[in-house]
Amino acid sequence: xxxxxxxxxxxxxxxxxxxxxxxxxxxxxxxxxxxxxxxxxxxxxxxxxxxxxxxxxxxxxxxxxxxxxxxxxxxxxxxxxxxxxxxxxxxxxxxxxxxxxxxxxxxxxxxxxxxxxxxxxxxxxxxxxxxxxxxxxxxxxxxxxxxxxxxxxxxxxxxxxxxxxxxxxxxxxxxxxxxxxxxxxxxxxxxxxxxxxxxxxxxxxxxxxxxxxxxxxxxxxxxxxxxxxxxxxxxxxxxxxxxxxxxxxxxxxxxxxxxxxxxxxxxxxxxxxxxxxxxxxxxxxxxxxxxxxxxxxxxxxxxxxxxxxxxxxxxxxxxxxxxxxxxxxxxxxxxxxxxxxxxxxxxxxxxxxxxxxxxxx
Numbered sequence: 001x002x003x004x005x006x007x008x009x010x011x012x013x014x015x016x017x018x019x020x021x022x023x024x025x026x027x028x029x030x031x032x033x034x035x036x037x038x039x040x041x042x043x044x045x046x047x048x049x050x051x052x053x054x055x056x057x058x059x060x061x062x063x064x065x066x067x068x069x070x071x072x073x074x075x076x077x078x079x080x081x082x083x084x085x086x087x088x089x090x091x092x093x094x095x096x097x098x099x100x101x102x103x104x105x106x107x108x109x110x111x112x113x114x115x116x117x118x119x120x121x122x123x124x125x126x127x128x129x130x131x132x133x134x135x136x137x138x139x140x141x142x143x144x145x146x147x148x149x150x151x152x153x154x155x156x157x158x159x160x161x162x163x164x165x166x167x168x169x170x171x172x173x174x175x176x177x178x179x180x181x182x183x184x185x186x187x188x189x190x191x192x193x194x195x196x197x198x199x200x201x202x203x204x205x206x207x208x209x210x211x212x213x214x215x216x217x218x219x220x221x222x223x224x225x226x227x228x229x230x231x232x233x234x235x236x237x238x239x240x241x242x243x244x245x246x247x248x249x250x251x252x253x254x255x256x257x258x259x260x261x262x263x264x265x266x267x268x269x270x271x272x273x274x275x276x277x278x279x280x281x282x283x284x285x286x287x288x289x290x291x292x293x294x295x296x297x298x299x300x301x302x303x304x305x306x307x308x309x310x311x312x313x314x315x316x317x318x319x320x321x322x323x324x325x326x327x328x329x330x331x332x333x334x335x336x337x338x339x340x341x342x343x344x345x346x347x348x349x350x351x352x353x354x355x356x357x358x359x360x361x
Contacts, residue, residue: 006049015043028332073134074108074325076100077125078141079115079150079166086141090299091176091314095140095162098318106326108136115150126152135334136325140318142166144208155335158328160321164210170340172328174321176312177344178209179216185272185296185310186220188349193359194294195228197221198268200254200278203234217272230266233259253280260285263293270294270355275307294355298347308352316345 008026012019017040024032025040026049076099080086087093096112103110111134115125129137130153139150140162149168152159161171182199189197199217206213214232221229235254254273259281271278275297282289289295300309320343328334351357 006047008049011040011044011047011049014047015040027330072108072136072329073132074103074110074136074138074322075129075134076110076112076138076140077115078112080141080143081116083112083114083117089141091312091317092141094314095318095321098315099138099140099162099322100318101315102319102322106322108322108326110322122151123153126156130156136329138162138321138325139166139171140321158325158334160325160328162317162321164208169336172324172337172340173342174317174324175209175342175344176314176317177212177346179212179219180344181298181310181312181347182213182216182272183220184347184349185298186217188308188357189270189272189294189296189355189359190220190223192355192357194270195224196230196267196269197224197228198230198262198266198271199232200259200271200273201232201234202252202254202274202277203236205274206234230268231262233262235259252277254278256281256284263287268293269359270296272296272298274299275309289354290356290360294359296355300350303350305352306354308350308355308357310347310349312347313345320345 008019008022012022015022021032021036022040022044025037026044028037076096078086087096100110113125113129114120115122129135135157137152137157137159138161139159142163142165144165148166150166154169159171161173163175164173186197199213201213214234217232233254235258254277259278263285271282271293273295275295279289279295282293282295287293295307297307297309298312300307300311303311324343
């Protein structure tokens, strides 16, 4: 015979408080003093109370289906050179669209705030959000050379960061998994029989993701015989960081002389890169794809079968940021987390004519 499940009412009776007080304590609601929350949470654990998953599912279902008169607002905070500059950069518009769609699905309104509005300081924006009752914040589209730390009254907010910048404070983070994306591309072409695999990447893009592109490439390249290992082409050369960081903001093309020298010296069977980086140079050199060299795009945005590559699933990054933030708000978790977590979003491989499988011999 199954034992009777401990309920909120049982805990409330044992503590001598109303059941609503217990519910608030278990949701870590700031309305209750910390010592009251801790006392009731400890009592619930000792009594063996656990939430009913079926009841939680019902509450979640009702929350999705019942119309809300005034949806809560989530702040989508950007720190770019202009209010809309981030919309012209790879990935960032997709982050926003994914976040906006998921926010609407969960019953929230997503509102954009630009940190560089004239006269706006970190403290002032923090106060504006708090005054409007906005306690859910997504830190997104933050330029690398902008402030490395954001100074909000974090105890007022639940927050999630998209991508790697700013570094401080250390918030829960959602980003694309560039290491697994390049590894996936490498694994597919190696399995198809390619051995001399070339990788071309802008140094700024590699730097901006904490060198995960190069780390993933080198990890998989180690599985090839030494004679087949081609040095990756990182461009531009390691000159002052400001020069190539600024250059990486635009959709640049690999330098012609360096690329041709690298290509002719190492004779790759397949090149992995961003299409706009290298295809114009290959066309200038009259190198035919895939007849002369196969090609894989790790920033794939066309799915008509012409190019093989990896879709980075940017919208999923934005959607997951909202899901994680909504979970924090539901459990009233505010402030900078003691142990921040990073959620990596993997890519999806697509076959394409640019990289025949199996490799032509």
